[in-house]
Amino acid sequence: MQQQPAQPLLEIDHLTRVFLSRQGLSVTRLEAVDDASLTLEAGKPEIYALAGESGSGKTTLARMVLGLERPTQGTLNYKGRPVGELTPKDKRTWFYREVQPVFQDPFATFSPMKRVDSYLYETARNYRVAEGAAIEKRIDEALGVVGLTLAEVRGRYPNELSGGQAQRISIARALITKPSLLVADEPVSMLDASLRMSILNLFKDLRDSQGVAVLYITHDLATAYYTADRIGVMLRGWIVETGPVERVLGNPLHPYTQLLKSSVPQADPDKAWSAAPAEPPRPVKFPVRGGCKFAARCPYVMDRCREEVPGSYEAEGRHVKCFLYEPGFTGIRPASMEATPVT
Amino acid sequence: MDQPPILEARDLKAHYITEAFGVRRTVKAVDGVSLAIRPGEIYGIAGESGCGKSTLLKMLLGEFEPPLTPVDGSVTYDFGEGPHDALDMSEKEVAATRWSRVSYVPQGSMHVLNPVRRIGDTFHDFISTHQPMSRRETNERVAAYLAEFGLREGVLRSFPHQLSGGMRQRVTIALATILSPKLIFADEPTTALDVVVQRGVIQLLKRIQRDHGSTLVLITHDMGVQANLADRIAVLYAGKLVEEADTRTIFKAPRHPYTQHLIGSLPTLEDKVARVSLPGRPPALDDPPSGCRFHPRCPYAMEVCKTTVPPLVTLEGGHRAACHLITGEAEHAAATSPALA
Numbered sequence: 056m057q058q059q060p061a062q063p064l065l066e067i068d069h070l071t072r073v074f075l076s077r078q079g080l081s082v083t084r085l086e087a088v089d090d091a092s093l094t095l096e097a098g099k100p101e102i103y104a105l106a107g108e109s110g111s112g113k114t115t116l117a118r119m120v121l122g123l124e125r126p127t128q129g130t131l132n133y134k135g136r137p138v139g140e141l142t143p144k145d146k147r148t149w150f151y152r153e154v155q156p157v158f159q160d161p162f163a164t165f166s167p168m169k170r171v172d173s174y175l176y177e178t179a180r181n182y183r184v185a186e187g188a189a190i191e192k193r194i195d196e197a198l199g200v201v202g203l204t205l206a207e208v209r210g211r212y213p214n215e216l217s218g219g220q221a222q223r224i225s226i227a228r229a230l231i232t233k234p235s236l237l238v239a240d241e242p243v244s245m246l247d248a249s250l251r252m253s254i255l256n257l258f259k260d261l262r263d264s265q266g267v268a269v270l271y272i273t274h275d276l277a278t279a280y281y282t283a284d285r286i287g288v289m290l291r292g293w294i295v296e297t298g299p300v301e302r303v304l305g306n307p308l309h310p311y312t313q314l315l316k317s318s319v320p321q322a323d324p325d326k327a328w329s330a331a332p333a334e335p336p337r338p339v340k341f342p343v344r345g346g347c348k349f350a351a352r353c354p355y356v357m358d359r360c361r362e363e364v365p366g367s368y369e370a371e372g373r374h375v376k377c378f379l380y381e382p383g384f385t386g387i388r389p390a391s392m393e394a395t396p397v398t
Numbered sequence: 399m400d401q402p403p404i405l406e407a408r409d410l411k412a413h414y415i416t417e418a419f420g421v422r423r424t425v426k427a428v429d430g431v432s433l434a435i436r437p438g439e440i441y442g443i444a445g446e447s448g449c450g451k452s453t454l455l456k457m458l459l460g461e462f463e464p465p466l467t468p469v470d471g472s473v474t475y476d477f478g479e480g481p482h483d484a485l486d487m488s489e490k491e492v493a494a495t496r497w498s499r500v501s502y503v504p505q506g507s508m509h510v511l512n513p514v515r516r517i518g519d520t521f522h523d524f525i526s527t528h529q530p531m532s533r534r535e536t537n538e539r540v541a542a543y544l545a546e547f548g549l550r551e552g553v554l555r556s557f558p559h560q561l562s563g564g565m566r567q568r569v570t571i572a573l574a575t576i577l578s579p580k581l582i583f584a585d586e587p588t589t590a591l592d593v594v595v596q597r598g599v600i601q602l603l604k605r606i607q608r609d610h611g612s613t614l615v616l617i618t619h620d621m622g623v624q625a626n627l628a629d630r631i632a633v634l635y636a637g638k639l640v641e642e643a644d645t646r647t648i649f650k651a652p653r654h655p656y657t658q659h660l661i662g663s664l665p666t667l668e669d670k671v672a673r674v675s676l677p678g679r680p681p682a683l684d685d686p687p688s689g690c691r692f693h694p695r696c697p698y699a700m701e702v703c704k705t706t707v708p709p710l711v712t713l714e715g716g717h718r719a720a721c722h723l724i725t726g727e728a729e730h731a732a733a734t735s736p737a738l739a
Binding site for chain 1: 446447596597600620623626645649659664665667670672674680
C-alpha cells in the first residue's frame with residue numbers, strides 16, 4: 056500500500072483489449088482498445104478528454120480504468136499498482152474509493168422506485184467512509200461540493216429532479232469516497248443545452264478546488280474543448296492524436312482529427328460548411344490488417360500506410376500516430392484543416 | 399415571398415387531455431403557436447426536450463390521436479391550389495397527401511425500417527401503394543434513386559440490420575423523398591449519428607431539398623445542425639413560440655432572453671470563455687408558470703412578466719419575439735415612426 060510520490064496517478068502503456076466473437080467456426084478478433092498509452096500525473100489534477108466516434112474504444116478504455124474489464128495486454132497502473140491484478144479486497148478497500156464512475160444517463164443510474172438519497176447512504180456504508188452521524192455529514196459535504204444540500208435531496212425520487220440535478224447527485228455520490236479520479240462517460244450527452252454547462256463547470260471546479268482528476272469521455276469535441284486540459288482522439292482502438300486540447304483541436308495534425316473537426320456542425324452561420332461534401336460515403340470495410348486504420352479514408356494515404364503501423368511521433372507539442380509526422384519525413388504535410396482537399 | 403405559405407398554423411393549441419379515476423389532467427404541449435412556412439425554404443424548429451417540438455410536428459403533420467387533442471387554431475396546407483385544412487382530412491385526402499405531398503423523415507432510423515423485410519421490399523410496398531408499379535419497375539427506379547444517395551444497388555437486397563446507421567438513415571431519407579413530396583418534415587434526422595456521418599446526411603438533405611425544390615421543416619435541438627441547414631429558425635420554449643427570425647439573426651442578434659442564453663451557452667471550438675447555465679429547469683407543461691413561461695428563469699424578469707403573457711411582436715425584417723422587454727420597444731417604434739415620416 057506504500058506509494059512512492061513519483062508514481063503517476065494513472066499510467067496506461069501500450070494497453071490492448073481484444074474481444075473475440077465466435078460465430079460457428081469463425082472467430083472474429085476485435086481490438087476494442089489497441090496499443091493505447093496515456094499518463095495522468097499525480098499531484099497535478101487535470102481533465103483528460105477521450106474523444107471519438109461510436110466504436111472507437113473510448114468506453115472500453117474507461118471500463119478498464121474502472122477495473123471492470125481486464126486488459127488483454129499492456130500496462131494499466133493506478134498509483135503504481137496494476138489494476139488488472141488487484142484482489143477483490145484491494146478493490147473494495149482501496150481502488151473503488153479512489154476511482155469512481157459518473158454515468159451517462161442520470162435517470163438510468165437511479166432506480167425510479169428508490170429515493171435518490173438511498174444511493175448516497177449505500178455508497179457511504181459500502182465503502183465505510185464514516186460511522187454513525189458522520190455519514191450524514193460526509194454526504195452533506197459531498198452534496199455541498201455540487202451545489203446541493205442533503206435537506207433538498209432527502210426523500211426525493213428521481214422523477215422529481217431535473218436532469219441537471221440528477222446528474223449533480225450522481226456526481227456527489229461519486230465524491231463521497233473522496234476519489235482522486237473520476238471516470239465520466241458522456242456525462243452531459245443526455246442533458247439539454249441549458250443545463251449542460253453547469254455540469255461541465257462543476258468538473259472544472261472539482262479539478263481546481265478538490266484536486267480531482269477527471270477522465271472525460273465524449274463524442275462531442277466542442278464540450279471537450281471547453282472542459283478538458285488534454286485530449287486523446289481515438290479511432291478504432293488507437294489514440295491517434297494526444298496533447299493539450301488547444302493544440303490538438305485548435306490546429307489538428309492527424310488527418311482523422313482534421314476530418315472530425317471539420318465535421319462538427321458549428322453553431323454559427325458564418326462557419327457553415329461550404330457546399331462541398333465531406334467524405335464520399337463509403338461502405339464499411341474491415342480495416343486493412345497491418346496498416347494504418349485510417350488508410351482507407353485518408354486523403355494523404357501513402358503506400359507504406361497500407362502495410363506498416365505508424366508509430367506515435369512528437370510534433371508541435373503533441374503526439375500524432377501518423378507517418379506524416381515521422382521525424383525525417385520530407386513530403387508535403389496537410390497545412391491546416393481548411394486546406395483539407397475534398398476527394 | 400409573394401407566394402402564399404405552403405404551411406400555416408394559426409394560434410394552434412394542442413393539449414394532451416387525460417382522464418383517469420375522475421382526475422382530469424391537461425398538458426399544454428403546444429399553446430398558441432402561429433407560424434407560416436414559405437415554399438422552398440428550410441425552416442428550423444429548435445428547443446429543448448419537453449418544449450413541445452414533437453407535439454407541434456404531429457399537429458403540423460395532421461397526425462394526432464387522443465390524448466393529444468387540437469383545442470384551438472388551425473393548420474392549413476397550400477400546394478398552389480388553394481388552402482386546405484390539415485387537421486380535418488378525410489381518409490381519402492390523407493392517402494392522397496401523405497408521403498406523396500407531405501412526408502416525414504422520422505427520428506431513429508433504427509426502429510423505422512421493418513427488420514424482417516428487405517429494403518427493396520419496403521420500397522416496393524411503399525411506392526406501389528401510391529403508384530401502381532411492377533416489382534421490376536420499382537427496383538429500377540429505386541436503384542437509380544439510391545445511387546444519388548451514394549448507396550449501391552445491393553442495399554435493396556439487404557435487411558436493415560446489415561446496414562450501418564448512416565446507410566439506414568440515408569435509406570429512410572430516400573423513402574421519405576422518392577415520391578417528390580413538396581413538404582418534408584425531418585425530426586432529429588441526425589441525432590443518433592456520428593459527426594462524420596452526420597455531416598454527410600445533413601448535406602444530403604440539403605441537396606435533396608434544393609434539387610426537388612421542396613420545403614423542409616427541420617426539428618432538432620442541435621443548434622449546430624440548425625446553423626448549417628436552416629434558412630429561418632423558430633425557438634420554442636414550454637409550448638410557446640418565443641422567437642422566430644432568419645438564421646443569422648437568431649445566432650447573431652437574438653432578442654428573447656431565452657434564445658440569447660441558448661446561443662450564449664453553446665461551447666465552440668474557438669474559445670474557452672466560461673459559460674453558464676440558466677438556473678432552474680424547463681417547466682412542467684401541466685402547470686406552466688403564469689404570465690411569461692420563462693419568467694422564473696429569466697435574469698430580466700419584471701413584475702409584468704409574472705402576470706401577463708407577452709405577445710409575439712414583429713420587429714424589423716419579420717423578426718418575431720415574445721418578451722415584455724421588446725413589446726414596449728415595438729410600441730414605441732410604432733408610436734414614433736409616423737412622426738418621423
